[in-house]
Amino acid sequence: MTVAVVRFGGSNCDRDAVRALSEIGVDAEIVWHEDGLPADVSGVLLPGGFSYGDYLRAGAMAARTPIMADVRDAAAEGVPVLGVCNGAQIGAEGGLAPGAFTTNRSAKFQCEHAHLRVENADTRWTAAYEAGEVIDLPIAHGEGRFEIADDELAALDDEDRILFRYCEADGSITDAANVNGSKGNVAGVLGPDEHVAVMMPHPERASLPDIGPTDGQGVLDGFA
Amino acid sequence: MTAYTATVTVRLKRGVLDPEAETTRHSLERLGFEVSDLRMADRFEIDLDAADEAEAREEAEEMAERLLANPTIHDYTVDVADR
Numbered sequence: 001m002t003v004a005v006v007r008f009g010g011s012n013c014d015r016d017a018v019r020a021l022s023e024i025g026v027d028a029e030i031v032w033h034e035d036g037l038p039a040d041v042s043g044v045l046l047p048g049g050f051s052y053g054d055y056l057r058a059g060a061m062a063a064r065t066p067i068m069a070d071v072r073d074a075a076a077e078g079v080p081v082l083g084v085c086n087g088a089q090i091g092a093e094g095g096l097a098p099g100a101f102t103t104n105r106s107a108k109f110q111c112e113h114a115h116l117r118v119e120n121a122d123t124r125w126t127a128a129y130e131a132g133e134v135i136d137l138p139i140a141h142g143e144g145r146f147e148i149a150d151d152e153l154a155a156l157d158d159e160d161r162i163l164f165r166y167c168e169a170d171g172s173i174t175d176a177a178n179v180n181g182s183k184g185n186v187a188g189v190l191g192p193d194e195h196v197a198v199m200m201p202h203p204e205r206a207s208l209p210d211i212g213p214t215d216g217q218g219v220l221d222g223f224a
Numbered sequence: 225m226t227a228y229t230a231t232v233t234v235r236l237k238r239g240v241l242d243p244e245a246e247t248t249r250h251s252l253e254r255l256g257f258e259v260s261d262l263r264m265a266d267r268f269e270i271d272l273d274a275a276d277e278a279e280a281r282e283e284a285e286e287m288a289e290r291l292l293a294n295p296t297i298h299d300y301t302v303d304v305a306d307r
Contacts, residue, residue, distance in 0.1 A: 057294060064291060093294065100296040107243035147240060147297050181241065 001042035003028040003223050006071070006087075008062045013048035013085065013204060020207035020216070021045070026223045033062070037070035043080040043223040044071050046087025048140070048202060058101065058143040059089030068094045080124060080195045080222055085141055088188070088198035097191045097198040098156060099148035101141075105181025109142035114179050114201055116187050117167040120160045123190065125197045128218030134171045135164075135215040137201035139179060144200040146182035146189075153184050163188040163197060197222070225273040227307040230284035234293045234300045235265035268292055271307055280304045 003021055007014045007030050014030050021028040028045070031037065037044065052061035062068070068090070075081045075096060083091030091097045104110055113136055121131040129135065148156070156162055165185040168177045178185045180200070188199025203216030236242050242264060249262040270287065274280035284302045293300040 056291070060291065060294070092296075100294050102240075102297055103243050105241060105243055107247045145241070149296075181243075 001027070001040060002038070003043040003045055004031040004037055004041040005029065005045045005047055006031050006033055006037075006067060007047070008033050008049070008051035008065070010051040010053060011047050011049035011086070013202065017045050017047045017084070017204045020204035021220055021223060023208055024217055024220055024224060026220065028223075031067075033065050033067040036067055037074060041074065041079060043082070044074055045223070046071070046081070046083040046090050047204075048085030048087060051086055051090065054143070057089075057093065059086060059091075059093040062086075062090045063094035072096065075191070075193070075196050078195060081191075081197075082125065082219070082222060083198035084204065085144075085200055085202055088200050089143060091191070091196075091198040096196050097189055098152060098161075099146050099183075099186075099189065101143055101200065102145050102147050103143050104141070104145050105178075109140075110144075110179060111140040112138070112179065114139045114187070115167050115169050115177065116164040116201060117171050117173065119162045119165055120190075122160070123163065123194050123197070124222040125219050126163055128221050132171060134167060134169065135218070136206070136213060137203060137216055138205045139201050141180070141200055144180045144182070146184070146186040146200075148183055153186070156189060157184070161190040162186055163190060164199060164201070225275060227271070227273055228277065228280040229305050229307045230270045230272060230280055231303045231305070232268040232270065232284055232288050232292050232300055233265050233303075234268070234288065234298050235263060236297055237299050240297050266292075277304050
């Protein structure tokens, strides 16, 4: 049983994801999207990158590749699916998760650290944390601003489907801490079911003790 | 079959922040223009063959629904002309 890390043309966090998963003892392998999803995968990780050059909208092309039908089928059968950064954009474009990720408020590509407040610690992706805990993960995106209709955002909140919000170091939710201008400071959300999640920050880039903090390991524990 | 060009215009819904348009507006003001507001849109000119104009329009609308627009953030319009 292996986690499939789906590689599209332009994915560039696929190897990082495999390495971060192996660091926590989760078997993972890269799957080229044209080869389709292996039948017996234990999870699916849609990695970061710039699939199809971010043409049209980030994630728009990859979301409509045949393997994404396999991923939706796997998700429907209960296989855990996590989309990170470009994978989050692909997941939202592909109907795995609500909302859309679009141009940052700054209109710039931003590569920096962000504080995230854990909103719901009662999911496989956040069980390693406490509700209200502040973690530090890197972001690296130009189209990460979460957009959704106000009533749909309120519904997500009511259903405890917001995983992380951009926050200050002390956990307060402010506009200044909202790195990309996301609606409701949202950095990560659940799909309709708890085993499907997308997030713009990079847990796999904060998971190797040799190169720095490991706040991201807890998210990847969702595959364990 | 008749040859048509379907023009699909995709724009952000009113109220959705458009940082690129805002940056462009700022640059126009730096050049001395007075601009109250500025909106940007993507235009797709699609050459296709269809039995009639209605069929060409239907085809282009499906393209917009399934790929060209993201219904969460976009509205779109379709115009069809003979080619």
